[in-house]
Amino acid sequence: MTPKRDAIFSEPLTAVADFVFDANVVEVFPDMINRSVPGYPSILHGIGQLTKRYAQPQSRLYDLGCSLGAATLAMRNVVATVNDIEIIGVDNSPAMVKRCQLHVQGYKSQVPVTIRCEDVQTTELSNASVIVMNFTLQFVPPEQRDALIQRIYSALKPGGILLLAEKFHSSDTAMDATLIDLHHEFKRANGYSELEISQKRAAIENVMRIDTLERHHERLQQAGFAHHQVWFQCYNFAAMLAVKAGTEQ
Incomplete structure (x- = not known):
């Protein structure tokens, strides 16, 4: 089925409210994210590849900030042969959550999936071999991010991984401006108007505060991850792999 086209910001608004993931966004989210996030299908494919490589028997896989379940399904599609594994989306x-549950139920699989309506900062995490945060950390208050990454690290089994995808900004102001311009060109090429780009940016700037890549690596290092690397980048969007010391692949 063709996803409903995103036109949330297509008409002039007298006041642009803060962006929220409400029912209106749910209806257009697949179209919104594919037209807004460069390389999103490649990131999902990579999540599947890395999950297949690192998922351990008798463990849990988490999708924190699962939205409609794209990463959840990408993981489930590759772990059918891994014994005693469970996937939890939050x-x-x-x-x-309501729509995600319908998506999960619509694809038959023997791999159990539970979708929780909870805050990723307080949801229970344990016995994990793969934890995904796909454009989620950027919506957590900056002063609370270190503690969340530390809690994720503690929940991972030895050899477990965190797959972290984020929009970022560059500490080099000239390069940052270039990356922003390239991203806006990407959105224009996908049919967004200048009005839509401007109003969406105004709506999201107070709720999505992004870090530099250097800050992400510093945070992962401080948490204790033995290895961390950007494995995909397009403009000012990057996906990172962080591995906890142990039985590495």
Whole structure:
């Protein structure tokens, strides 16, 4: 089925409210993220590849900030032969969770999946071999991010991984401006108007505060990850792999 086209910001608004993942966003989210995030299909494919490589028997896989379950399904599609494994998706948007549950139920699999309507900062995490945060950490208050990454590290089994994808900004102001321009060109090429780009940016700037890549690596290092590397980047969007010391692949 063709996803409903995102036109949330297509008409002039007298006041642009902060962006929320409500029922209106749920209806257009697949179109929104594919037209807004460069390389998103490649990131999902990579999540599947890395999950297949690092998922351990008798463990849990988490998708923190699961939205409609794209990463959850990418993981489930590759772990059918891994013994005694469970996937848990977590999101704090009731509208997202309700639709995600329908998506998960629509694809038959013997791999058990549970979708929780909870805050990723307080949801229970344990016995994990793969934890995904796909454009989620950027919505957590900056002063609370270190503690969340530390809690994720503690929940991972030896040899477990965190797959972290984020929009970022560059500490080099000239390069940052170039990356922003390239991203806006990407959105224009996908049919977004200048009005939509401007209003979406105004709506999201107070709720999505992004870090530099250097800050992400510093945070992963401080948490204790033995290895961390950007494995995909397109403009000012990057996906990172962080590995906990242990039985590495």
